[in-house]
Amino acid sequence: MSVPGAWYLGLAAMLFxxxxxxxxxxxxxxxxxxxxxxxxxxxxxxxVTFARMLNDIGGQVVVFFVLVVxxxxxxxxxxxxxxxxxxxxxxxxxxxxxxKG
Amino acid sequence: xxxAVWLIPALPLAGFLILLATGRRLxxxxxxxxxxxxxxxxxxxxxxxxxxxxxxPGDERRFEQELFSWMSVGxxxxxxxxLVDPLSVTMALFVTGVGALIHLYSVGYMHGDExxxxxxxxxxxxAFAMLMLVLSNSFLLTFLGWEGVGxxxxxxxxxxxxxxxxxxxxxxxxVVNRIGDFGFMxxxxxxxATFGSLxxxxxxxxxxxxxxxxxxxxxLLLFVGAVGKSAQIPLYVWLPDAMExxxxxxxxxxxxxxxxxxxxxxxxxxxxxxxxxxxLTLIATIGALTAFFAATIACAQNDIxxxxxxxxxxxxxxxxxxxxxxxxxxxIFHMVTxxxxxxxxxxxxxxxxxxxxxxxxMKRMGGLRKWMPITSGTFIVxxxxxxxxxxxxxxxxxxxxxxxxxxxxxxxxxxxxxxxxMTAYYMTRQVILVFYGGERWKAADRKTPSEAEAKPxxxxxxxxxxxxxxxxxxxxxxxxxxxxxxxxxxxVLAAIGGILKxxxxxWLEPVLAHPHHFASSSSTKLGLILVTTxxxxxxxxxxxxxxxxxxVKESAVEPQVLRRAWYVDELYQKVVEAPSRALANFSxxxxxxxxxxxxxxxxxxxxxxxxxxxxxxxxxxxxxYALAVAVGAVAILAYAVARSA
Numbered sequence: 050m051s052v053p054g055a056w057y058l059g060l061a062a063m064l065f066x067x068x069x070x071x072x073x074x075x076x077x078x079x080x081x082x083x084x085x086x087x088x089x090x091x092x093x094x095x096x097v098t099f100a101r102m103l104n105d106i107g108g109q110v111v112v113f114f115v116l117v118v119x120x121x122x123x124x125x126x127x128x129x130x131x132x133x134x135x136x137x138x139x140x141x142x143x144x145x146x147x148x149k150g
Numbered sequence: 151x152x153x154a155v156w157l158i159p160a161l162p163l164a165g166f167l168i169l170l171a172t173g174r175r176l177x178x179x180x181x182x183x184x185x186x187x188x189x190x191x192x193x194x195x196x197x198x199x200x201x202x203x204x205x206x207p208g209d210e211r212r213f214e215q216e217l218f219s220w221m222s223v224g225x226x227x228x229x230x231x232x233l234v235d236p237l238s239v240t241m242a243l244f245v246t247g248v249g250a251l252i253h254l255y256s257v258g259y260m261h262g263d264e265x266x267x268x269x270x271x272x273x274x275x276x277a278f279a280m281l282m283l284v285l286s287n288s289f290l291l292t293f294l295g296w297e298g299v300g301x302x303x304x305x306x307x308x309x310x311x312x313x314x315x316x317x318x319x320x321x322x323x324x325v326v327n328r329i330g331d332f333g334f335m336x337x338x339x340x341x342x343a344t345f346g347s348l349x350x351x352x353x354x355x356x357x358x359x360x361x362x363x364x365x366x367x368x369x370l371l372l373f374v375g376a377v378g379k380s381a382q383i384p385l386y387v388w389l390p391d392a393m394e395x396x397x398x399x400x401x402x403x404x405x406x407x408x409x410x411x412x413x414x415x416x417x418x419x420x421x422x423x424x425x426x427x428x429x430l431t432l433i434a435t436i437g438a439l440t441a442f443f444a445a446t447i448a449c450a451q452n453d454i455x456x457x458x459x460x461x462x463x464x465x466x467x468x469x470x471x472x473x474x475x476x477x478x479x480x481x482i483f484h485m486v487t488x489x490x491x492x493x494x495x496x497x498x499x500x501x502x503x504x505x506x507x508x509x510x511x512m513k514r515m516g517g518l519r520k521w522m523p524i525t526s527g528t529f530i531v532x533x534x535x536x537x538x539x540x541x542x543x544x545x546x547x548x549x550x551x552x553x554x555x556x557x558x559x560x561x562x563x564x565x566x567x568x569x570x571x572m573t574a575y576y577m578t579r580q581v582i583l584v585f586y587g588g589e590r591w592k593a594a595d596r597k598t599p600s601e602a603e604a605k606p607x608x609x610x611x612x613x614x615x616x617x618x619x620x621x622x623x624x625x626x627x628x629x630x631x632x633x634x635x636x637x638x639x640x641x642v643l644a645a646i647g648g649i650l651k652x653x654x655x656x657w658l659e660p661v662l663a664h665p666h667h668f669a670s671s672s673s674t675k676l677g678l679i680l681v682t683t684x685x686x687x688x689x690x691x692x693x694x695x696x697x698x699x700x701x702v703k704e705s706a707v708e709p710q711v712l713r714r715a716w717y718v719d720e721l722y723q724k725v726v727e728a729p730s731r732a733l734a735n736f737s738x739x740x741x742x743x744x745x746x747x748x749x750x751x752x753x754x755x756x757x758x759x760x761x762x763x764x765x766x767x768x769x770x771x772x773x774x775y776a777l778a779v780a781v782g783a784v785a786i787l788a789y790a791v792a793r794s795a
Binding site for chain 1 (some may be wrong): 365768769770771772777778780
């Protein structure tokens with residue numbers, strides 16, 4: 050018995066929404082970062098689902114690219130977060146508005 | 151030798167280039183001798199060309215040499231070429247001849263000047279440009295020379311540019327000449343539009359077919375050019391100021407050669423003038439008025455060179471009177487004799503200034519004939535020539551002009567006659583003030599030594615240790631031989647120049663479309679000669695009575711209005727300079743500052759204001775950016791969905 054593709058897509062949409070809303074409403078940089086990861090993986094799930102549904106290997110290939118990019122992003126992002134914590138005790142996004150015009 | 155005509159302008163050009171490269175190394179006086187040698191070589195070639203041309207049959211005396219193509223644009227083909235005919239050879243002969251003498255004179259006169267080689271660089275460049283002007287075979291090449299001599303005139307007037315007055319005079323000459331040059335340029339445009347060519351030969355051959363209106367327009371525009379270059383009313387104002395230049399420059403450029411370029415141009419285009427009788431009358435009128443007007447001013451000037459400058463303007467007016475009367479040969483004849491005696495007078499004046507250690511005020515001279523025998527002797531020959539005393543050269547040429555004027559219009563003749571009287575008067579006054587009477591420089595020295603010292607250091611040539619008036623043992627001295635020799639040669643020419651009269655008439659006849667033969671009977675001619683002579687002698691007599699005994703108060707014979715040259719400069723200042731200045735101020739402080747700067751600054755302010763509104767968008771809050779991204783993504787999605795549906 051296999052789970053219908055629409056369920057996967059619904060799950061992916063839910064994960065994406067959770068990630069997006071979390072990114073918008075949370076202030077903690079680390080949480081926001083994890084929300085971004087959540088959104089990326091929701092997209093990955095969509096890709097895989099469609100690849101299976103349409104019998105096209107291309108979707109799964111793209112997932113590898115996304116994973117690589119996400120890994121690179123994690124490296125850079127975490128490095129930034131670590132250096133923020135070196136200077137301040139907490140990492141609230143609103144406090145770090147140095148690029149305000 | 152006629153094929154070597156290109157050498158005539160090429161030699162001064164070579165001199166110019168050599169001096170430009172090595173002038174400083176040659177120094178004083180080698181640079182001067184090199185420049186003089188070039189001019190002498192040029193003169194020798196000109197003589198050779200003259201004899202070759204003489205060898206041709208009378209009515210075939212024309213030779214054209216094309217060197218290379220200068221430019222070829224559409225229908226316009228301009229070649230660098232020379233037109234050798236009696237007119238251009240006459241001009242070339244006296245330009246190189248008188249030029250060589252003045253170069254030689256400058257060797258002595260400029261001795262000790264800091265920029266001695268530079269002076270000869272300019273002088274040779276001037277000679278080159280002047281020879282291009284007279285020898286060229288097209289209007290455009292003549293214009294090249296025309297502008298060249300104008301530029302050299304500017305360089306040389308303001309040669310001592312450390313003096314503000316010299317710098318200003320140079321600028322004035324340049325700007326006033328520009329007005330005339332516009333006339334010349336417009337005339338060329340019109341000639342090209344009409345004939346499709348700028349070469350003299352085709353244009354002048356077809357001039358007879360011109361419509362009267364076109365011919366008048368061309369003649370009038372060319373005359374505007376001539377008025378600027380030859381210092382006629384209303385553009386004469388630059389010439390008296392041009393006396394700020396070194397005296398050899400005044401002699402060469404502002405008496406003998408460059409200022410006669412306008413007369414030359416008028417004679418060159420005589421076939422066009424013949425179709426435009428109205429313009430001829432205008433030329434004669436302007437000439438006569440200028441002659442009279444400048445002569446009145448010359449009667450009351452105290453600066454030895456200013457008198458000669460106004461006299462030059464006046465004599466140029468005579469030449470235009472001759473041109474306007476159709477007596478072209480008389481104009482050229484007077485041009486040649488004038489070159490002799492006016493160059494002589496200027497060089498004599500330079501010698502006096504040199505000998506008096508930079509004194510130019512005639513009221514502080516006097517009795518110089520004992521101290522400067524050669525200068526005074528030659529100057530007196532020049533005086534007799536310009537005054538029109540027979541048998542000196544000026545008498546013959548002036549007489550021809552007055553005869554032409556008599557046949558043109560009796561009123562113009564009368565003006566010319568009165569001018570002849572005044573010419574004799576002011577020149578006699580000058581000779582008496584400078585060479586006769588008491589030695590006023592002694593008294594002047596003792597009375598006002600401070601004033602004499604404060605005087606601007608005129609010719610730095612004499613700055614060899616004698617300061618002006620600073621010495622108790624001040625003595626005028628005779629000039630060195632390099633200066634005396636040209637004086638003597640020119641004096642001889644000025645004395646016997648009259649013998650050129652009838653050869654010149656036969657010689658120049660083929661150049662003229664309608665040779666002008668004086669129609670008056672020989673008794674009329676004799677009568678006119680007598681009247682002219684009496685007028686000249688009367689002028690001499692009046693001046694003798696007034697200035698030897700000094701019985702008449704100076705203010706009576708030198709009214710302030712004449713001393714200040716009829717306030718023409720002041721008038722021009724009010725009428726021309728003040729509005730121009732107002733316009734310039736308006737442009738600078740209203741148009742430029744408000745409109746142009748306003749536009750530029752306005753654009754800047756607009757961008758700045760827009761930017762400061764826009765910067766509020768960049769809040770620095772990540773969530774705002776994220777929201778914007780989300781909203782943007784939703785919007786794009788919505789759009790895509792809406793389109794597919």
